[in-house]
Amino acid sequence: MVIKEYPRERLAAQPIGYWASYAGRVVVGRIRAELAVESLTQPHWWILNHVAGAPAAWDRTRLARRLTFFDDQDTDFDAVFDDLVARGWMTEQDGALTLTEAGEAGRLRARERNARAHEQMHEGIETEEYVAALNVLRRMIANLGGESDLP
Numbered sequence: 001m002v003i004k005e006y007p008r009e010r011l012a013a014q015p016i017g018y019w020a021s022y023a024g025r026v027v028v029g030r031i032r033a034e035l036a037v038e039s040l041t042q043p044h045w046w047i048l049n050h051v052a053g054a055p056a057a058w059d060r061t062r063l064a065r066r067l068t069f070f071d072d073q074d075t076d077f078d079a080v081f082d083d084l085v086a087r088g089w090m091t092e093q094d095g096a097l098t099l100t101e102a103g104e105a106g107r108l109r110a111r112e113r114n115a116r117a118h119e120q121m122h123e124g125i126e127t128e129e130y131v132a133a134l135n136v137l138r139r140m141i142a143n144l145g146g147e148s149d150l151p
Contacts, residue, residue: 001123020137027121034113038106043067043075045114047084048099048107056096063097070151 028042035045046067051058064077081097084090089103099107122130142148 016140030117030121031114034117035110037113038110040106040110041073041075041080043071043073043077043080044084045107045110046070047077047080047097048089048103048110051090051097051099052104052107055098056093058097059095060092060097 031045032042035042040048047063050063050066060078060081064081067075067077081090081092084103085092087102087106088100089106091098091100138148
């Protein structure tokens with residue numbers, strides 16, 4: 001994909017808030033569309049990955065508290081936990097959450113779809129450019145008092 005070239009001065013005058021917000025909406029929209037193929041929402045995805053990364057280490061309360069920071073949809077996390085259990089993708093024993101084989105298989109299918117979306121997003125962008133862009137955004141966040149550490 002070829003993008004239109006502009007003079008450096010014109011690009012430097014562009015509002016970062018607009019471009020960061022628009023990029024975020026486009027990227028998140030694509031990820032959400034890929035997850036929807038598995039009838040998943042982004043909160044489903046977050047839960048699946050956290051539980052897969054630390055089986056039986058999370059309970060509903062701790063994990064919902066951890067994920068609320070990232071949520072922009074006023075998610076009812078209990079409903080998402082209930083949905084994953086009802087699908088047979090996750091079990092809950094003594095409060096501890098663990099993925100089932102079906103849950104891990106669904107997570108891997110969704111991960112593959114997301115990987116293809118990430119590949120498309122990164123087309124024509126060198127790793128150094130991507131890292132530089134992230135570090136610029138992290139610096140701006142830190143300059144304004146936000147949390148710039150990796151999640």
